[in-house]
Amino acid sequence: MKSPILSCAIVLTISLGALSAVYAGSATWSANPINGNWNTAANWMPNTVPNGPADTATFATSQRRSITPTEPTEVNSIVFSAGGSAFTIMSGVGAPLTISGIGIVNQSGLTQTFVSPATLSIFFTDVASAGEQTAFTNSGADVSGGLGGLTQFSGTASAGSATFTNFGTSQTGGATGGTTEFLDNSTAAQGTFVNNGGLATIAHAGSTIFRGNATAGTGSFTNNQGVLISFPGEIDFYDNAGADHGTFINHGTIVFFDSSTAANSIFTIGGSDGGGTISFTDTSSAGNANFTLLEDTEIHVQANANLGNAVMTANGATESGFGSSVDLHDSMTADHATLIANGGTLNGQLGLQGIFDFEDDSTAAEATLIINPGTVADAVGGAIGFGSGASAGDSNITVNGAAVTGDLAEGLLTFSGSARDANATAANASITATGGSNGGRGGDIEFLRDALGGTCSIELLGNAQLDLAPDRVHDLTIGSLAGEGRVFLGGHGLIIGSNNLSTTFAGKIFDGQGGSTPPGFLSKIGTGTLELAGAMSYTGGTTVSRGTLLVTNITGSGTGSGPVIVTAGTLGGAGVISGPVTIGSGSGATAFLAPSAGTNRKSTLTMQSSLTFQADGTYTCTFKARNTKARTDRINASGITINSGASINLLGTVQGQLQIGLAFTIISNTSADPIAGTFSNLPDGGIVTINGNNLQASYEGGDGNDLTLTVVP
Known part of the structure; x- marks a missing residue:
C-alpha cells in the first residue's frame, strides 16, 4: 500500500507543474481575450502567460488591443505579426514590464505604442x-x-x-x-x-x-x-556617456556632467520655437560636435570642461529678442575648437549679436576664433571678449570688418582687466583684423583697463584698428604689429616686440581718438625688426631698447612728432623722422644708427630735427664704390652732436682703384651750425684705407658742415 503522504506529494508536484504550464511560456495574445490584463492566462493562446526571460509574447489580430500587466512581467521578446493590429501596451501599477532578450520585433507595418x-x-x-x-x-x-x-x-x-x-x-x-x-x-x-x-x-x-x-x-x-x-x-x-553622432534641436536644456562628451553630434539651439541652453561642467568635452546658436540661446562652459575640436557658431537675432552667447568660465579650455561670433541681422544696439565671453582662468588655447560683422546697416557686429584672468592662449583670431555702415557694425575683440582681479591677456595669440568695405568700419581690437598683450601678434588690414582705452594705468606690451590699419594709443605707450618676430606696419598711429588725449609713445623691444612705413601722428616719442626699428615712410614722419631715443638695438631705414634723435644712453649696451639695416640697398634716413650720438652710440655706414662712382648710406639731420666715445663703423665694398678726389657725403647737416664733435675712431682729417684706397674724413665737407669721405693719394 502506498503511503498517503507520498501520494499527496506526487499529486502536488503534478498540480504545480500544470500550474506552471498555465501561467508561464511563450504565447500569442488571443483574438478575443476576456480583458486587457497581460497576466490573465485565458487571454493567451495557449493559456500560458509570457512571463520569463526565455518567453516570447506574440500579438497578431485582436478585438482588445489595450493591454496592461498587473504584476512584474519579463519577456525575452515581443513580436507583432505581419498583418496584425495596432496595440497599446501600458505598464501597470507595481507591474513594470521588462524586455531582456531580443526585444521588440514589429512585422505588422503599423505603429505599436x-x-x-x-x-x-x-x-x-x-x-x-x-x-x-x-x-x-x-x-x-x-x-x-x-x-x-x-x-x-x-x-x-x-x-x-x-x-x-x-x-x-x-x-x-x-x-x-x-x-x-x-x-x-x-x-x-x-x-x-x-x-x-x-x-x-x-x-x-x-x-x-x-x-x-x-x-x-x-x-x-x-x-x-x-x-x-x-x-x-x-x-x-x-559619467562617460556620449552624444555620439546624434542630432539635437534644443529649445530647452542640455547638460554634460563628469567626463561625458558631445562627441560628433550636431546641435541646433533656439530659434522661432524659443531659446535654449547647453552647459558643460566638470571635465566634460564638446568633442567634435557642431553647435549652431540661434537667437535667445546660451552655452555655458565651466569648471575643467573643454571644447575639443568642436565648432560653435553664435548667431545674432533674426526676428526679435536677443542674439546668442557662449560663456566660458573657471579653468575651461577652448582646446582646438572653432568659435564663430556672427553679427546681428537687425539694425539695433548691443545684445542682438553673437557673443563669446571668456572669464576667470579660462583659455582659448589653440582654438580658431572668428568674429564677423553685422549684415545690415546699423546692425551690431559679433563680439568675443576676454575678461579678468582669461587668456587667448595660442589661438588664431580673425576680427572682420563690416561691409555695411554703422558705428558698431564691425567685429569686436576686447581684452579687459580689473583693479581687484587678474587681468585678461592676449597671451601668444595671432590676431588679424580685416578692413571694412562699402564705407564699413574695419575690425576692432580693444585693450581695456589693464588688459595684457603678452606676446600676441597683431595684424591690422585695411581700416582695421587697435584701441588702447584711455583709462588704462599701464602701457601695453604686444609681440608684434603688422598691416596698414590704425592704432589709437589712448595716451599710453605701445611696447612692441616681445615675440621677437619681424614685421612691417604701414598704417597710422595716433595719440587717441578725438578730444584732448595725452601724448602716446611707441617702444621697440625684442630681437626682431619693426618697420614703420606709414605717416604717424603720435606725439609722445619713440624708444628702441632692443632689435631693429626701420623707418621707411614716404610722407609725414614715421615716428610721429616726438623724440626718438635708441638706448640699445638699431635705428635704420630710408624714411623721415621729424623729432630729435638720440643714439645711445651715454653708458650701457651699444646703440646703432644704420640706415641700410636689414637690406642690401644703400639708404638715406632723413631727420628733420637734431641728431645726437652718445658715448655708446655707433653710426654703421655702408657704401659701395667703383672708379668714379659711389653709393653710400646717408644721414640727413638738422644739427648734429657727436659726444666723446661715439664711433663709426664703415662697411665699404670698393672695386679697383677709385679716382682721386671722389667724395661722398655720409652725414648731411642741414643746420647752419657745424657738426659738434667727431667719432672717436674717425677724427677730422683721419684716413681710412679700404682695398688700397685712402678715404679722408672731413667734418666740414659738402656745403661746409657735412661729414664726407674723399679719395686721396
Missing part, C-alpha cells in the same frame, strides 16, 4: 531593442512630489528606431516629468526623442538621461519649451 504612466516603468536589459515603428510615451507625475513614467535601457540594450515622447508634469513639489534613461553601454541608436516642457508654472519637464558609457547613437532629439515659467525639456549626460 507603449505607455509608462506616472510612476510606472518599462525596462530594456541585456541586448534588447525597442525595435522599429514603435512609439513610447512617458507621462509626467500626476501628484505633487511624484515620479513620472520611465523607459530605461541597460546593458547593451538599444532604442532601435523607436520614437520616445517624455511629457512634463503639471504638478509641483519636486514632481518629475516622464523620462527615458540609458545606462551602462546602452544606446539610443536611431531613435527619435521628444522632451516636452512643464505643464504648469515651475513644473518640471520630460527628460532623456545618459549614464555610464551609454551613447546617443545617431538618434534625433528635440527639447521643447513648456508653459510660461516652467522648466523646458532636458537632456543630461553623466
